[in-house]
Amino acid sequence: MVHSEIVNLNGVEKSFGAVQALGGVDLRILAGECVGLVGHNGAGKSTLMNILAGTLVHDTGSISIAGNLLPGRYSVPLAHQNGIRCVFQELSLCPNLSVAENARVLHASLRGFGWRKRAGALLTGMLEDIFPANGIVASDIVGDLDIGRRQMVEIARAFTVTDVPLHLVILDEPTSSLDNVAAQQLMSFVRRFTAKGGSCILISHLLNEILETSDRIVVMRDGRIVDTRDAGSFDHQSLVGSMGSVAVEADNDGAKFVSRRADGDKTISMGVEGADAIPFAAHRGEIVGLAGLAGHGQTDMLVSIFAARGISVEAAHVPQRVAFVAGDRQTDGVFPLWSIALNTTISSITSMVHRLLIDPQREKQLAETWREKIAVRTPDVDNSILSLSGGNQQKVLFARALGSNADAILMDDPMRGVDVGTKQDVYRMIRQEADAGRTFVWYTTEMDELRNCDHVYVFRDQEIVAELARADLTEERILQSSFDQKAQS
Amino acid sequence: MSTFLVKLREQPWLWAFVGTIAMWLATSLVTGAQGSGQVLSAAFSFATFFVIVAIGQMFVITLGPGNVDLSIPACMTLAGTVAMKLMAGSDGMILVGLLAAIGCGFAVGIFNFALIRLLSIPPIIATLSASFLIQSSAIAYNRGLRVKPPAALAEFTTTRIGGIPVLAIAVMLLAIVMHIVLTRTVYGRSVLAIGQNSKAAFLAGIRVERIRFATYVLSAVFAATCGYFLAGFSGGAALNMGEEYLLASIAVVVIGGSSVAGGYSNVPGLWGAALFLFLMVTMLNTFGASAGLRLIMTGLIIIVVITLAGGRKR
Numbered sequence: 001m002v003h004s005e006i007v008n009l010n011g012v013e014k015s016f017g018a019v020q021a022l023g024g025v026d027l028r029i030l031a032g033e034c035v036g037l038v039g040h041n042g043a044g045k046s047t048l049m050n051i052l053a054g055t056l057v058h059d060t061g062s063i064s065i066a067g068n069l070l071p072g073r074y075s076v077p078l079a080h081q082n083g084i085r086c087v088f089q090e091l092s093l094c095p096n097l098s099v100a101e102n103a104r105v106l107h108a109s110l111r112g113f114g115w116r117k118r119a120g121a122l123l124t125g126m127l128e129d130i131f132p133a134n135g136i137v138a139s140d141i142v143g144d145l146d147i148g149r150r151q152m153v154e155i156a157r158a159f160t161v162t163d164v165p166l167h168l169v170i171l172d173e174p175t176s177s178l179d180n181v182a183a184q185q186l187m188s189f190v191r192r193f194t195a196k197g198g199s200c201i202l203i204s205h206l207l208n209e210i211l212e213t214s215d216r217i218v219v220m221r222d223g224r225i226v227d228t229r230d231a232g233s234f235d236h237q238s239l240v241g242s243m244g245s246v247a248v249e250a251d252n253d254g255a256k257f258v259s260r261r262a263d264g265d266k267t268i269s270m271g272v273e274g275a276d277a278i279p280f281a282a283h284r285g286e287i288v289g290l291a292g293l294a295g296h297g298q299t300d301m302l303v304s305i306f307a308a309r310g311i312s313v314e315a316a317h318v319p320q321r322v323a324f325v326a327g328d329r330q331t332d333g334v335f336p337l338w339s340i341a342l343n344t345t346i347s348s349i350t351s352m353v354h355r356l357l358i359d360p361q362r363e364k365q366l367a368e369t370w371r372e373k374i375a376v377r378t379p380d381v382d383n384s385i386l387s388l389s390g391g392n393q394q395k396v397l398f399a400r401a402l403g404s405n406a407d408a409i410l411m412d413d414p415m416r417g418v419d420v421g422t423k424q425d426v427y428r429m430i431r432q433e434a435d436a437g438r439t440f441v442w443y444t445t446e447m448d449e450l451r452n453c454d455h456v457y458v459f460r461d462q463e464i465v466a467e468l469a470r471a472d473l474t475e476e477r478i479l480q481s482s483f484d485q486k487a488q489s
Numbered sequence: 490m491s492t493f494l495v496k497l498r499e500q501p502w503l504w505a506f507v508g509t510i511a512m513w514l515a516t517s518l519v520t521g522a523q524g525s526g527q528v529l530s531a532a533f534s535f536a537t538f539f540v541i542v543a544i545g546q547m548f549v550i551t552l553g554p555g556n557v558d559l560s561i562p563a564c565m566t567l568a569g570t571v572a573m574k575l576m577a578g579s580d581g582m583i584l585v586g587l588l589a590a591i592g593c594g595f596a597v598g599i600f601n602f603a604l605i606r607l608l609s610i611p612p613i614i615a616t617l618s619a620s621f622l623i624q625s626s627a628i629a630y631n632r633g634l635r636v637k638p639p640a641a642l643a644e645f646t647t648t649r650i651g652g653i654p655v656l657a658i659a660v661m662l663l664a665i666v667m668h669i670v671l672t673r674t675v676y677g678r679s680v681l682a683i684g685q686n687s688k689a690a691f692l693a694g695i696r697v698e699r700i701r702f703a704t705y706v707l708s709a710v711f712a713a714t715c716g717y718f719l720a721g722f723s724g725g726a727a728l729n730m731g732e733e734y735l736l737a738s739i740a741v742v743v744i745g746g747s748s749v750a751g752g753y754s755n756v757p758g759l760w761g762a763a764l765f766l767f768l769m770v771t772m773l774n775t776f777g778a779s780a781g782l783r784l785i786m787t788g789l790i791i792i793v794v795i796t797l798a799g800g801r802k803r
Contacts, residue, residue, distance in 0.1 A: 306692065324692040332692055335685045337753050346682055346693045349675050357673040400693065 004031045005067055006167050006199050007052065007084065012061035014047055021047040023223040024061070029168060034190055034200045036214030036231060038207065039243055044223040045203055049170050052201075053086035054079035066167075083167035085158045087174055092154065095143030099123055099153055102142055107162040126156040130189040131182055151177045155186060159193065168199045175204060187213045205293055205483050207239055219243055240479050261286075261455070261469075267408055267439040268305060271315035278464040280305075280457060282408065282439050287430060289453030290443040292482040294413075297462035298443040302410045305441065323347055323406035325397050327413035327443075333397045334385055341367035341381040343396050347404040370399035374425070391418045398426060408439040415449065427452050447475050458482055501746030501753075504794075505761030508744075512768035519775045526652065528771055533657040534647075536763035538722070540660050541715040542734050543741040543759045544667050545708030549612075550742050551671075552701055553684040553751035556612050558708045560601055561738050562731025563620035565716030567627040568593040569726030572717045573636040580641040587717055594713030597623055598706030605705070606698060612705075628728060635725040646722040656718060661760070668756035680704060684752030740766060740787065744794050 006029045014022040022044045029035060039045050050056040051063075054076040063070050065082045079085075093102050100120030104110050110119045120138025127134055131152050142150060151174070158169050171190070175183040183206075190200050190213055204210050210217060210231075217234055219227040219242045227242045234242075261283055270280040280301065282288040290298040302324070309322040326332030335343055344367045345352070352362045367381040374395045378388060385393060394414065401409050415423055430440055430452065442453060450456055456473055458466040458481040466481035497503060513532075517525035542561050549558045571593050572586035597619070604615035637643075648655045671677035679700045682690040691697050715734075720726040743749055744765060745758025766787070773783045 303692075323694065326689065326692055331686070331688060333689050335682055335689060335752075337685050338681075342678075346678065346695075349678055353675060357669070358675065358678065360673075404694070 005029070006031055006065070008064045008067075009048075009052070010062045010064070012048070012051060012058045012063070014044075014051060014056065014058050021223055022051075022058070025220075025223075025225055027218065027225065029199050029201065031167070031199055032194050032197045033215045034194045034202055034213055036210035036217040037201055037203045037220065038205075038210055038217065038239065039220035043220040043243075045220055046172065047223075048220070049086060049172055049201065049203065052079070053084065053088075053170060055086075081164060083165050084170070085166065085168070086170040086172065087155050087158045088172055093142045093150060093157075095141075097142060098138065099136060099140050099142060099145075100138040102153065103157055103160060106157055107160065109163045122160050122162070123153070123156055126160045127152060130156055130159065131185050134182075147177045148179060148182065152182065159189075166198060168201070169193070170201045170203075172203045173205065174202070175206060175209060183209065207236055207483055211236065211239065240476055240483075243479065266317065267319060268441065269317045270301070270305060270308075278457070278467055280464060282441055282455075284439055285434050285437050286455060287434050287440040287442060287453045289450045289456040290441065290459060291450055291456050291478050292459035292465075294445050296459040296482070298459050299412050300462065301459070302412050302441060302443055305408075306410055319407045321404070321406045322408045322410060323401035323404045325401045325409065325411040325414040327411075327416055329390070329393055329397055329416075332412070334393055336386055338385055339382045340371070340376065340378055340385050340388065340396055343385045344370055344381070344399050344403060347400050347406075351405055366403055370403050374399050374402075374429070375422070390416075391422065394418050395422065395426075398429075402429065402433060406438070408441065409433075411440065411442045411444075413443050413445055415444065415446065447478065450478065500755075500757075502755050502758030502761050503746075505745050505758045505765055509761050509765040509768060512765060512772050516768060516772045516775055519772075528768070530649065530652045530654075532764050532767045532771070534654045534722075535767045536760065537654060537657045537660045538715050538719050539734070539737050539741050539763035539766065540664060540759050541718075542712050542738045543745070543763065544664065544756065545711035546738040547742045547745070547747055547754050547756070547759060548671075548680055548704045549708045550739070550747060550749065551680050551684045551751050551754045552704055553687060556684075556701075556751065557739065558601070558616050558705065558712075559613060559735060560597060560616040560620040560623060560709070561712040562735050563623035563627070564594060564597045564709050564712040565719065565731035565734060566726065566728055567597065567623050567630075567716070568713030569716035569720035569730060570627045570631050570636075570728075573638055573720050573726045574631050576636075576639050576642075578637050578639050580639045583639055583642050586639075586642075587714075590713045590717035591710055593716075594710035595706060596709075597713065598709030599702075601709065602702045602705045606702070624728070631726075635727060637725050638721040642721040643724065646718055656722075664756050664760060671754065671756060676700065676703065681752055681754075684748075684750075684754075686752075736787070737766065740791050743791060749795060 008029075009025055009027040012022055012025045013020070025044070025048055027048070037045050037048075047056065051058045054074050057073060063074050065084075070078070094105060097105070100116050100123060103119040103123040104115060107119065107122070110122070124136065124138050127136055134149065134152055136145065136149055136153065142153060145153065155171070155174055159166065174186060178186065187209060190202065194200060194215070202210060202214060211234060214231045217229060217231050217239070218225055219239070221243065265284040266281050267284050267286075268280070268282040290301060292298060305318055306322055306324050308316050308318045310320040311318055335346065341364065345363045348366060349358050349363070352359050352366070364381075370376070371378065371381050376388065376395050376399070377392050385396065388396065394416065395418070398414065415426070418426070434440055442449070444450060450473065454470050456468045456470075456478070457464045458468070458478055460482055466477075468477060513525065513529060516528050520528060542565070546558055546561065549556050568590035572590040575589050576582040576586040601616050601619050604610050604619060605612050608615075610618075646654075646656055650658070671680070679690065679695045682693065682695055683697055683700060687697055716726070716731065719730060723730065741759055741762040742754070744762035745755065747754030747758065769786060769790070770783055773786060
């Protein structure tokens with residue numbers, strides 16, 4: 001078979017504000033190949049796929065399709081016209097419409113009398129092809145299907161063809177909500193699809209899937225492609241090694257670490273349902289890390305700890321005074337109409353009440369103290385919070401939590417958009433506060449930050465699947481636990 | 490002085506007062522000096538009742554998008570009816586009547602919040618449907634008969650000192666207290682925070698549902714108190730006595746410079762807006778405008794204010 005080129009990316013770069021998500025990516029996809037794409041969170045996989053699907057516009061670099069350089073802006077309709085489709089991690093079906101109607105959303109050519117019937121037949125035919133005996137009917141409302149079946153519909157829809165020929169399907173974590181059988185069915189379908197000349201890009205955190213299904217594997221790290229080889233020349237170990245930053249493994253101060261768990265002074269404990277699930281505990285003065293891939297239940301854990309503050313029963317024990325540092329500051333943290341000072345003090349106002357009223361002197365003092373301590377770049381704490389850059393807003397959220405009287409501080413991947421220098425300052429501050437007896441629970445997607453933790457819990461599929469003391473912490477062990485629990489079971 | 494002027498220009502309530510003064514001057518042109526004094530005195534009498542309900546409504550609206558109390562008119566009617574029937578014109582029962590009215594307010598507020606929280610009904614629908622139930626209770630309780638208020642209560646609500654009603658002075662003091670509550674207490678701060686971003690407020694440690702509960706109760710209690718005094722002022726509780734207070738309570742909040750989107754509000758503006766609304770109606774009356782034109786003007790002004798306020802924040 002002639003391996004003609006489907007798409008070719010050349011020196012593609014993309015930045016979100018100060019954060020560079022992609023730093024010059026070259027990627028060529030040929031007809032009839034399945035390319036596996038791996039790398040841990042923040043490596044730039046999703047950004048790259050969004051650019052390929054047309055949902056994001058790249059800053060620099062060029063895209064050519066079928067050998068033709070695209071002159072103007074690339075876009076979703078253009079991607080569709082050229083037979084490029086994407087199954088996103090966040091499902092894109094309309095939950096209030098039926099399965100057949102969702103097929104129509106993608107295929108405008110299904111029109112005239114009886115379109116619903118034809119759309120239904122098209123989609124259920126493809127469903128039957130990929131996932132035999134799936135039990136989905138064309139008239140089912142998508143919102144009523146369970147997540148696995150919704151995923152099936154989404155995948156099948158991406159492979160349906162009406163008037164435009166299909167060349168490339170991007171599958172971003174397609175098996176994350178599928179069980180083993182359905183996942184196997186999908187993988188064998190991908191093989192059949194590529195055998196007939198179609199191409200796939202497969203993103204998965206199940207490395208076995210990638211190794212077994214792909215022809216070629218592309219490894220990304222820090223917005224760049226760091227390795228690309230035939231799948232046959234990788235094995236499990238070398239793939240994990242290629243993804244992680246091996247150089248940092250030399251860091252072995254973990255050996256000197258003394259666990260605080262010996263004294264048994266638990267600050268937080270959360271029981272977990274399920275026989276083989278590992279319960280969560282955080283001790284006084286401890287920095288506990290939550291690791292694993294993004295969206296596997298770490299934030300939910302933090303929120304449920306926070307919501308349970310002041311509760312002390314057998315299954316859960318959480319102190320009264322808990323503070324939260326939001327990572328998604330726009331939706332979870334900042335009060336946009338308020339000044340920097342008011343944003344800083346909101347978690348402390350109850351302790352500043354004097355004769356029923358909040359004492360403005362103490363409020364001002366707290367805001368000023370933390371402006372200096374954490375170096376918020378502003379001439380005046382009475383300026384609007386929105387006058388600050390993202391990183392400085394994040395500092396205010398840190399100040400809000402650290403400045404409160406909380407015994408435990410929960411941090412939800414709080415270092416987004418914070419520059420390196422500030423990060424080091426904040427790490428040091430967290431260590432000081434922990435030594436003074438505060439407990440920190442820290443969800444982070446950055447491997448390096450886990451090295452600041454005394455104890456790490458690894459999450460997968462909304463559960464804790466492993467716990468590692470600082471002394472046993474290596475990047476490989478975390479990757480191993482976050483990727484492979486499902487494959488092994 | 491110039492910094493004072495700059496600060497003054499930034500105050501959201503400024504325009505309500507500017508409008509009030511303009512309306513008053515326009516009216517004065519027709520009525521003359523003597524009449525304009527009387528107009529102002531009347532404005533204070535009527536604005537007082539608007540301000541009481543608007544304070545409660547303002548706290549509710551400050552809670553953020555979707556929060557509004559539409560049961561205010563029904564709550565006023567119920568509280569007024571219950572209190573008047575209980576007092577049955579006896580001066581000795583005035584305090585009992587007031588407590589009964591406030592009790593009605595508590596009950597209505599708790600009922601509203603129960604619908605919102607326990608049954609997860611959006612506040613607009615919850616308070617609107619609650620208002621039908623509340624209104625019906627008022628009808629069932631007294632079958633629409635008008636009971637005269639105790640003479641002492643009627644006299645108190647119409648007493649003036651130097652042309653300014655005593656009740657207006659009391660409500661001004663109330664407004665000052667509520668201004669402090671909004672800006673300087675944990676409760677007020679929490680309401681403002683929830684209105685900007687309720688998820689962030691929760692994660693900042695604010696007990697969001699308790700604050701919402703307190704706010705809906707507060708609004709109903711203020712409406713009930715207003716119903717009590719209004720019944721005293723107007724010679725008894727009537728079933729339609731709250732009618733014009735539904736739109737007025739929202740209009741006063743908005744014209745007063747509070748954000749309809751929540752999280753940003755002020756108490757002084759309520760006074761400015763209430764006086765403005767009354768004076769506008771008076772001016773249109775003195776110019777011989779019909780009732781239809783008055784309603785059209787009220788609607789247009791609300792639209793203009795919301796448009797201007799929306800533009801200011803962008």
